[in-house]
Amino acid sequence: FPSRLPNVGTTIFTVMSALAAEHKAVNLGQGFPDFACDPALVDAVTRAMQTGHNQYPPMVGVPALREAVASKIETLHARRYCPNSEITITAGATQAILTAILACVQPGDEVIVLEPCYDSYVPNIELAGGVVVRVPLTPGSFRPDFARISAAITPRTRLIIANTPHNPSATVWTAEDMRALEELLAPTGILLISDEVYEHMVFDGAEHQSAARFPGLADRAFIVSSFGKTFHVTGWKIGTVAAPAPLTAEFRKVHQFNVFTVNTPMQYGLADYLGNPAPYLQLPAFYQAKRDLFRQGLEGSRLRLLPSTGSYFQCVDISAVSDLGEADFCQWLTREIGVAAIPLSAFYGDGFDQRVVRFCFAKKDETLREALTRLRRL
Ligand code: PMP
Numbered sequence: 138f139p140s141r142l143p144n145v146g147t148t149i150f151t152v153m154s155a156l157a158a159e160h161k162a163v164n165l166g167q168g169f170p171d172f173a174c175d176p177a178l179v180d181a182v183t184r185a186m187q188t189g190h191n192q193y194p195p196m197v198g199v200p201a202l203r204e205a206v207a208s209k210i211e212t213l214h215a216r217r218y219c220p221n222s223e224i225t226i227t228a229g230a231t232q233a234i235l236t237a238i239l240a241c242v243q244p245g246d247e248v249i250v251l252e253p254c255y256d257s258y259v260p261n262i263e264l265a266g267g268v269v270v271r272v273p274l275t276p277g278s279f280r281p282d283f284a285r286i287s288a289a290i291t292p293r294t295r296l297i298i299a300n301t302p303h304n305p306s307a308t309v310w311t312a313e314d315m316r317a318l319e320e321l322l323a324p325t326g327i328l329l330i331s332d333e334v335y336e337h338m339v340f341d342g343a344e345h346q347s348a349a350r351f352p353g354l355a356d357r358a359f360i361v362s363s364f365g366k367t368f369h370v371t372g373w374k375i376g377t378v379a380a381p382a383p384l385t386a387e388f389r390k391v392h393q394f395n396v397f398t399v400n401t402p403m404q405y406g407l408a409d410y411l412g413n414p415a416p417y418l419q420l421p422a423f424y425q426a427k428r429d430l431f432r433q434g435l436e437g438s439r440l441r442l443l444p445s446t447g448s449y450f451q452c453v454d455i456s457a458v459s460d461l462g463e464a465d466f467c468q469w470l471t472r473e474i475g476v477a478a479i480p481l482s483a484f485y486g487d488g489f490d491q492r493v494v495r496f497c498f499a500k501k502d503e504t505l506r507e508a509l510t511r512l513r514r515l
Pocket residue numbers: 168228229230231232255300304332334362363364365366371374375376
């Protein structure tokens with residue numbers, strides 16, 4: 138029968154993790170921590186199971202967790218979302234993004250993505266029958282180019298998807314960037330998905346500029362986050378969407394027939410754990426130290442370091458090391474040097490190859506040191 142996604146294969150993250158396992162390579166490809174989460178979080182979830190929180194929770198998420206999320210956003214970004222009508226608990230950011238797209242994109246609607254972009258966006262838009270409009274971030278710096286975004290807007294534009302801190306480029310949007318987007322969208326009815334899964338990984342004293350801080354954005358935005366990233370539990374697949382009540386109402390219509398709801402004990406455990414802000418407030422320093430360890434280890438090598446100001450990724454230019462294209466280089470690096478990475482071309486619809494690959498530094502220091510020992514052979 139005809140495929141709904143004829144051009145889609147297995148994601149690069151799965152492919153590279155399998156190759157890394159096959160060759161016993163240090164896996165700096167797929168983005169996930171190789172260290173344990175806080176035992177207090179596991180205890181909180183265990184307590185929730187032991188006290189009988191094991192049946193369906195409310196469709197939109199348990200009230201205590203929605204309240205904890207609303208309070209956190211209010212404290213950090215000074216916008217109060219109503220826990221009942223504006224916060225929904227999702228099965229990770231991936232489900233949140235798909236659900237938001239299905240909720241608002243009609244067949245033929247145009248959706249702007251800024252490339253390079255996370256690999257689920259484009260297939261999600263296609264599943265909704267939307268038309269993907271690709272706008273490149275500025276080559277080299279990966280900054281948003283508002284003139285190009287503006288030129289891509291038409292009367293059919295329904296949605297734009299933005300992502301800060303950014304996967305894969307590790308750049309962070311400034312308040313000026315957010316204001317520029319706010320101004321650009323002001324005269325339009327265009328909706329926004331603001332993918333903020335790396336919200337707590339911003340370095341060198343910079344601040345995460347959530348869309349929640351900019352009324353002209355927040356009023357039209359699905360703001361997506363992921364506890365998997367924030368609390369080192371990517372396998373739990375649990376996240377949130379904050380959106381104004383009318384958007385949330387449409388989101389929930391799709392959500393209830395998509396997953397209906399999300400696992401109960403994790404929700405109670407996270408609600409409990411969120412009472413203490415220290416774990417997420419310490420995250421910038423925690424990951425900045427890992428970034429610095431990794432960068433210092435590569436200084437003096439022929440891999441040219443690009444800036445990494447947020448997320449848990451470090452991109453490098455490989456052109457002084459190899460004549461291979463990005464994808465072939467990543468295969469070679471995994472097999473021959475024993476370190477897995479992700480080609481940036483995987484984040485472009487046309488496979489654009491700029492000789493840059495992405496490493497994930499969400500790893501134990503000893504893992505990073507082992508990877509550095511191997512990479513210094515280059
Ligand atoms: N958006 C971005 C930019 C991501 O990097 C990821 C995780 N790789 C996701 C969304 C999906 O997050 P989750 O694991 O919570 O589904």
